[in-house]
Amino acid sequence: MAQYTPAELASKLKDGLLSFPVTAFDANLEIDEAAYRNHLAWQSSFDVAGLFAAGGTGEGFTLTPAEASRVVRMAVEEAGSKVPVLASAGGSTKQAIQNAQDAEAAGAEGLLLLPPYLTECDQEGLYQHASAICASTTTGVIVYNRANAIYSADTVARLADNHENFIGFKDALGDIEHLTKVYAKNGDRLFYLGGLPTAETFALPLLQLGMSTYSSAMYNFVPEFALDFYKDVRAQDLKAVNEKLNRFVLPYLEIRDRVKGYGVSIVKGGLKAIGRDSGSVRPPLQDLTEQDLADLSALIQQAGIVPAGASL
Numbered sequence: 001m002a003q004y005t006p007a008e009l010a011s012k013l014k015d016g017l018l019s020f021p022v023t024a025f026d027a028n029l030e031i032d033e034a035a036y037r038n039h040l041a042w043q044s045s046f047d048v049a050g051l052f053a054a055g056g057t058g059e060g061f062t063l064t065p066a067e068a069s070r071v072v073r074m075a076v077e078e079a080g081s082k083v084p085v086l087a088s089a090g091g092s093t094k095q096a097i098q099n100a101q102d103a104e105a106a107g108a109e110g111l112l113l114l115p116p117y118l119t120e121c122d123q124e125g126l127y128q129h130a131s132a133i134c135a136s137t138t139t140g141v142i143v144y145n146r147a148n149a150i151y152s153a154d155t156v157a158r159l160a161d162n163h164e165n166f167i168g169f170k171d172a173l174g175d176i177e178h179l180t181k182v183y184a185k186n187g188d189r190l191f192y193l194g195g196l197p198t199a200e201t202f203a204l205p206l207l208q209l210g211m212s213t214y215s216s217a218m219y220n221f222v223p224e225f226a227l228d229f230y231k232d233v234r235a236q237d238l239k240a241v242n243e244k245l246n247r248f249v250l251p252y253l254e255i256r257d258r259v260k261g262y263g264v265s266i267v268k269g270g271l272k273a274i275g276r277d278s279g280s281v282r283p284p285l286q287d288l289t290e291q292d293l294a295d296l297s298a299l300i301q302q303a304g305i306v307p308a309g310a311s312l
Contacts, residue, residue, distance in 0.1 A: 002109050004084060006140035009110050010167040012084060014191035014212050016049025017230040019219035020057035022268055023071055025279035031067060035278055037078045039220075042276070044079035046223045049213065051079055052112055055088045057217045057267055060114070062282040065095060069102035076107040086142075090114035093129050100137040110140035112170065115149035123155045130155075134163035142168030144195060150178075153185035160189050170195040174202060176209065183210040197263045198256065200226075200249050203233045204241050217263070218252070221270030225305040248303040255296055261285045266296065273297040274310035 004012060021043050024035035043051060053075035054060040054068045063071060072087040079085055087103030089096035089111050100111050113133050121129070126149060134141045141163070145151050150173065151159075159166045169186070171179060172195040183192060194206045194214030203214050212234075219226035225248065232240040256262045264281060269288040271278045273296055280287050288296065300306055 001107060002104070002139055003080075004109050004140075006110070006138075006165040006167045009084060009140040010191045013050045013110075013168070013193070016047070016213065017219065017227055018050045018052065018193060018213055018215045019043065019048055019226070020052045020055035020215055020217065021075065022220055022264075022271065022278050023054065023058040023060075023063070025282065027279070029280065029282050031071065032279055033074065036071070037074060039271075039276065039278055040075055040078040043220070043223065044082040046227060048083055048219065048223070048227070050084045050086060050109075051075065052086045052088060052215065053108070055112060055215075056114075057215075057220065057264055058088075059264060059282055059285070060088045060090065062285075065098050065102065068099060069106060072103050072108050073106035080107055080109075084109040086110040086112060086140075088112045088114055089133055091117045093132050096129075096133050097136040100133050100139075100141075104137050104139050108139060110142065110167070111137060113141055113143045115144065115147045119148065121148055123152050126151060127155050127158055130159055130166075131162065134159065134166050138165060140165050140167040142170050142193070144170045144172065145182075146172035146195065151182075153178075153181040156182055156190070157185050160186055167191065168193060170215070171206075171211070172196050174206075179206070179209045179211075198249065198253055200229050200233075201245070201253065203230070204236070204238065207233060207236070217267045218249075218270065220267045221274050221276065222248075222300065222305045222307060224307060225303075248299065248305060251299050251303075252296075255288075255292055255299070258292060259286065262288065262292075266292075269293050269296050270300070273300055274307055276310070 024032040089099035199214035
């Protein structure tokens with residue numbers, strides 16, 4: 001059973017760092033429960049505001065509905081007493097409703113609504129899709145503005161007017177004009193989070209547009225560094241942010257951009273580099289090459305951000 005009302009959840013999430021734990025897989029690419037629970041225990045031991053299970057970094061797009069439900073339930077059991085656990089919903093409207101209801105039954109506090117599968121959408125279709133998911137659950141719902149699901153400011157306002165449990169807007173587009181319109185139209189009725197790949201790169205300028213938080217993939221393997229970076233962003237300490245960008249984030253992007261799909265693979269590579277292996281990624285993604293993993297390991301060491309207790 002959820003511990004937060006949707007409004008309470010929004011208040012909790014908007015002023016802290018968020019992250020999406022990887023889903024651990026064994027050698028057969030099946031869910032590795034022991035490794036996943038161990039990772040969740042570690043992730044929830046830090047002062048993070050929320051964890052999204054079975055999301056993008058958690059390879060939710062490769063999970064069956066049954067697997068997604070299992071992953072969310074384990075996350076709630078392992079971390080839910082320490083930090084809010086949210087789930088993801090995607091695919092068709094019916095599948096997203098199933099994801100939402102399974103997540104609520106598992107005890108998740110809220111839900112990130114991923115874009116519908118494959119097809120183009122106009123605003124009325126997007127509204128009806130998101131509205132159906134909001135109506136299917138009592139937990140808080142956040143829409144993910146990306147790919148084929150670009151929500152206009154008016155559509156966001158319509159969802160907010162009609163669904164009390166619609167609480168957040170996550171953006172992976174980075175269109176300043178669009179974000180300005182969404183925030184100006186909806187104000188503090190929602191909370192806003194950055195969702196561009198390696199969100200640290202964009203965190204400071206997006207703060208000025210009302211995005212008080214973001215989802216950090218690198219929190220998975222360098223949590224102390226990720227939390228320090230977030231504190232610098234919220235303090236609007238440009239000097240400290242730029243120092244961290246140059247010391248680690250920008251060289252990290254260079255490795256990430258070598259292969260399509262490395263945005264997730266590099267996170268599992270980072271965990272392998274620090275001695276907390278969570279297994280390989282599932283196809284259609286591919287693991288880092290040996291050279292890319294060696295370069296990432298060297299970068300973590302050179303940047304001086306090896307987590308406490310790591311065996312790098």
